[in-house]
Amino acid sequence: MEKLIKELAKMPGIGRKTAERLAYYILRLPAQEARELSSAIEELKKNGRNCLRCFGIAVDEICHICADPKRDNTVICVVEEHKDLFSIERTGHYKGVYHVLLGHISPLDNVHPEDLTIERLIERTKNGTVKEVILATNLNVEGDTTASYIQKRLSALGRRDIKITRPARGIPQGSYLEYLSGAVLANAIDARTTF
Ligand SMILES: [Zn+2]
Incomplete structure (x- = not known):
């Protein structure tokens, strides 16, 4: 015991x-x-291992979310960690797919863009099916820095057909996604605004 x-x-x-x-x-x-x-x-x-496509947790090469034909793969929700993916999944509200960064940019901790899965995300958006990227990083300094960096990288692709959004409504600055209630999180993703 x-x-x-x-x-x-x-x-x-x-x-x-x-x-x-x-x-x-x-x-x-x-x-x-x-x-x-x-x-x-x-x-x-x-x-358990990281999904080869989204870096979510998978048993096979591709996770059950990426493999699900009912999920909308034109929308990618970008999160920092697996736990954030679980928080959003728990709301039962989001029908798109994910991309897990496996961290956030934090120069003070020596974590730079190349330490995350950002390159793979950029690659994923190049195939023409992606219509929207939701930047659902935490609403704190590191999360905002990471979101801004990805936004710049995506904009640099010059793809006007890809909308870049960020969940907003009801999320106070400084929030960690994992601590938000399901209702607040679902609402914030519904009410996402152009980044
Ligand atoms: Zn996956």
Whole structure:
């Protein structure tokens, strides 16, 4: 029990109290559900990798979102991290595809554009199917810097048929996407404005 609590408490946002609550929850789980939980963790670690197209989490070469014919691949939503993709997916509202940057530009931390997946994003927008790129980076200095850089790069392509937008309404400056409520996030993506 103590071992499990210790491991859980290492997770982001999980303090000792929450770790204890989770451990007791797991203790009371029916055996089958506990097995499913541990095998989900094992499978993810064994088979999880970045999607070759969007850098989201995939089991195969292409993730289930990129592979879904019902998703609108004319719209790409650019996010910093996998957790941001999950936050937007949870709203159940967005029907386009994604591009995960795997970070943000931050010269102070020695993270430069070439350390992210920006080149691959530029490549993706060149094939003629993309009509809109939503820059859904966090609304803080790093997120804004990253969005501005990508906007410049996309504009430099001279493609007037690609709209560049940014979610806006209801998101206060300084916000991290992952902490927004589903309703606020869905609303902000709906109400996105030209960047
Ligand atoms: Zn993908």
